[in-house]
Amino acid sequence: MNPVNYLYLAALLFTIGATGVLIRRNAIVVFMCIELMLNACNLAFVAFSRMHGNLDGQIIAFFTMVVAAAEVVVGLAIIVSLFRARHSASVDDASLMKL
Template sequence: MNPVNYLYLAALLFTIGATGVLIRRNAIVLFMCVELMLNACNLALVAFSRMHGNLDGQIIAFFVMVVAAAEVVVGLAIIVSLFRSRHSASVDDASLMKL
């Protein structure tokens, strides 16, 4: 199959993720959408790697997986501490600093 099709899929997944971040309200769902965006990047990297016939893209995909795992650790810690003090993970409720 033509690897370009995987790029279309990657762009589609990235757009779904970005739209989700913009329209959803729950911090956990927002975070999942960000992870979807990162995975779309991985797909694009691997597809480009196949097209160019070198391994750089696949190596980057491994690094991105590790980064995403580290981000999950930090992100969930922050979101859970917010949820425990407010009993809500909605990003609309987090508005103490609004003017």
């Protein structure tokens, strides 16, 4: 098998994640789709790291994971406070800056 297949898989997962962000309206699911896209990028980084024979790709993937963890913490806090204010986790309901 050609290791490029990992890149194809990563592209496919990224596309699925991007489509999910466009079609779903539950904020939590949208957030999960973003996580899916980040994971797909990580897979591409790891595959590239193997192709080029150095560990820099893995380091970048590691930093992506750290940033994703920070992003999830803040994002979920925003969703929780949004849910408290509007009693709904739908992104359509959050169309105003103020309640």
